[in-house]
Structure formats: C-alpha cells, structure tokens
Amino acid sequence: MEIKVYHQIMEWNEDVSAQVKETLREHHTILINIMGSPGAGKTSLITALIQRLRTQWKIAVIEGDITTSYDAAKIASLGIPSVELNTDGACHIEAMSIQKMLPAFDLNSIDVIFVENIGNLVCPAEFDIGETMRITILSVPEGDDKIEKYPLMFTETDCLVINKSDVLPYFDFNKERIEENYHGVNPDAPLFWISTKNQEGLDALSAHLSRRIAEYLK
Numbered sequence: 116m117e118i119k120v121y122h123q124i125m126e127w128n129e130d131v132s133a134q135v136k137e138t139l140r141e142h143h144t145i146l147i148n149i150m151g152s153p154g155a156g157k158t159s160l161i162t163a164l165i166q167r168l169r170t171q172w173k174i175a176v177i178e179g180d181i182t183t184s185y186d187a188a189k190i191a192s193l194g195i196p197s198v199e200l201n202t203d204g205a206c207h208i209e210a211m212s213i214q215k216m217l218p219a220f221d222l223n224s225i226d227v228i229f230v231e232n233i234g235n236l237v238c239p240a241e242f243d244i245g246e247t248m249r250i251t252i253l254s255v256p257e258g259d260d261k262i263e264k265y266p267l268m269f270t271e272t273d274c275l276v277i278n279k280s281d282v283l284p285y286f287d288f289n290k291e292r293i294e295e296n297y298h299g300v301n302p303d304a305p306l307f308w309i310s311t312k313n314q315e316g317l318d319a320l321s322a323h324l325s326r327r328i329a330e331y332l333k
C-alpha cells in the first residue's frame with residue numbers, strides 16, 4: 116500500500132515537472148536546482164553566483180526552507196526577485212510547488228531562476244522539480260565518504276561543487292577519494308573546488324555556468 120502511494124506521487128511529480136519545463140522553455144528561462152546538506156553553503160553559493168552573473172543574466176531565486184525566511188531575506192537584500200517556499204516540514208521540494216510559484220515572477224524578464232532546495236542529501240535528488248540543470252554542493256566538514264553513502268545526489272547532478280576548501284587543512288578530507296568516487300559514478304559532469312569564504316574557485320565556476328546558461332538559452 117505504501118509503495119503504491121509513493122509510486123503515484125512520483126508519477127505525478129514527473130508529469131508536473133514536464134509542465135514546468137514547458138512553461139520555462141516558452142519564456143526562455145532556465146531553472147537551476149541547488150541541492151546539498153544543511154549548512155553546506157547553498158545560500159552562500161547562490162549569493163556568490165548572483166554577484167558574478169547578475170551583470171550578464173537576469174536572475175531570480177526560489178528559496179526553499181522548511182520554515183524560516185532567513186535565506187529569502189538575504190537574497191532579497193541583494194535586490195534580486197526572491198520568493199520563499201516553506202515546505203512546512205517536508206524534506207524536499209516538488210514540481211507542483213514550483214508550478215504554483217512561477218506566476219509570482221515576470222518570466223519574460225528573467226533568464227535564470229536558482230532554486231535553493233531543502234537542506235538534505237537524500238530525497239531532493241529523487242524529485243525532478245522542472246529544472247534545466249542541477250548543482251550538488253558538498254562541503255569539506257561533511258566528510259569525504261558522502262558520495263559512497265549518498266550516491267544518487269552525485270550521480271543525478273550536472274555539476275558538483277565542493278565548498279569550504281579553506282578548511283581543508285583542518286579535516287582529514289581526501290580530495291582524491293572524492294574525485295575518484297565522483298568521476299566513477301558521474302564521468303561526464305565537472306567538479307569545482309570553491310570557498311565562498313575566500314572566493315576561491317568561484318570565477319571558474321561562474322564562467323562554466325555562464326557558458327551552460329548561454330547554451331540552454333540560445
């Protein structure tokens with residue numbers, strides 16, 4: 116019984132995600148789904164990307180949060196259209212929610228919507244929310260075994276970002292282990308080492324994303 120209900124929800128999600136993709140395509144807007152653990156640096160990453168990409172692309176943000184508005188307020192303070200999605204306890208975002216929120220934006224004047232998914236390394240990866248592209252963010256203090264423990268989040272992404280490289284000297288974090296694991300499960304997707312604290316790696320990541328955005332929007 117439980118399995119059947121789960122299956123129906125997944126089918127429904129896929130169906131709505133196709134509608135979201137169609138709406139976005141009509142408006143020449145792309146949606147980038149950013150996933151990772153609580154505290155990995157999702158909001159810090161979005162902030163850093165806005166600073167680098169806003170001169171070239173018109174950006175908006177959907178801030179997923181289980182309950183608070185802290186992150187949405189941070190993004191809004193940058194002067195970026197920002198809408199908050201409170202999941203009221205749910206541990207991932209579904210396409211249905213995105214579909215309901217899209218009318219809050221003037222899509223004709225937006226190129227890119229970043230979605231900060233709920234902080235969680237497990238089920239967000241199971242749900243297509245209508246995204247054009249996925250970014251998974253892992254941070255050094257979480258440990259170098261996470262690809263082995265939570266493979267879906269890393270196989271189902273278009274780009275892996277490893278944040279907090281500034282604290283590498285303080286952790287037993289084996290860079291080669293992560294790189295080998297990642298290239299093993301997702302051989303074609305790139306990996307970027309960054310630190311939003313000291314800004315390392317962010318120009319290279321932004322340049323990569325800008326190229327991808329241009330490809331999608333042409």
Ligand SMILES: Nc1nc2c(ncn2[C@@H]2O[C@H](COP(=O)(O)OP(=O)(O)O)[C@@H](O)[C@H]2O)c(=O)[nH]1
Nearest residue numbers: 152153154155156157158159278279310311312
């Ligand atoms: N040392 C260090 N701390 C960081 C870095 N990026 C983010 N943080 C800190 O990590 C915490 C969580 O960051 P946040 O962006 O809110 O993560 P989120 O929960 O994934 O949105 C905050 O205290 C940040 O200041 C980084 O590159 N290095």
Ligand SMILES: [Mg+2]
Nearest residue numbers: 157158186231
């Ligand atoms: Mg956040």
Ligand SMILES: [Zn+2]
Nearest residue numbers: 206207238239
């Ligand atoms: Zn969930």
